[in-house]
Amino acid sequence: MFVEEIDVIIAVSIWLSKNGWDVKSISIPNNQKQSRHHQTNKLINALSKAGLVIEKIQMNASGPDIVAQNISSNIFWKIECKGFGTGVIQTLKNNFDRAVASTVSYYDQNDNLQIGIALPQNEIYLEFIEKKIPKPLRKVTSLWIILYDTESKSIKVISPQ
Numbered sequence: 501m502f503v504e505e506i507d508v509i510i511a512v513s514i515w516l517s518k519n520g521w522d523v524k525s526i527s528i529p530n531n532q533k534q535s536r537h538h539q540t541n542k543l544i545n546a547l548s549k550a551g552l553v554i555e556k557i558q559m560n561a562s563g564p565d566i567v568a569q570n571i572s573s574n575i576f577w578k579i580e581c582k583g584f585g586t587g588v589i590q591t592l593k594n595n596f597d598r599a600v601a602s603t604v605s606y607y608d609q610n611d612n613l614q615i616g617i618a619l620p621q622n623e624i625y626l627e628f629i630e631k632k633i634p635k636p637l638r639k640v641t642s643l644w645i646i647l648y649d650t651e652s653k654s655i656k657v658i659s660p661q
Contacts, residue, residue, distance in 0.1 A: 503620040503650055505583035506539045507527040509565055511648045512581060512618045514550045515655040521568040521577065523547075525558040529583075564606055565618075578606040579616040580647065584625070588632075596628045607641045618646035621656065635660075 504530055513523050528536050528541065544554050564578040580603040585592060596619075603617040617633075619625045629645060637643065638660040645658040 503584040508581040508648050510546045516568045523568045525567045527560040527565050581618040584620045600603035616646050621649045623645035
């Protein structure tokens, strides 16, 4: 089941917007099968269709995949998104490990910050989460798990608690 990272970014951005968050910036993925231009157009079209104001969202080449701010408070999200490739299990594990490392690098003990890793929901990633991101780590770093169900196009959020 191949899932493009840009599809995860789109789904999470729409979910954030629908749940009272203002998407401030999005990083367009690199090294994908589609050009940055194509991915940017796909993102803009999907977010516009969902009612997000594209002109308010900064498009970046690097940094957290999504930065969002709660509309009624001063709490920020920094979210790392990952797709699901067609590689062997070791490649998938390496990609997962890099995504976790990027996510944890956003942690700064700021009470106004929530960090999250967004992934397609599947058995392989769920196993990696259980083995590599134990609850005590999630609690100490305020690391949220955001799962994208590609069939229902829904988002499930697992709190660090």
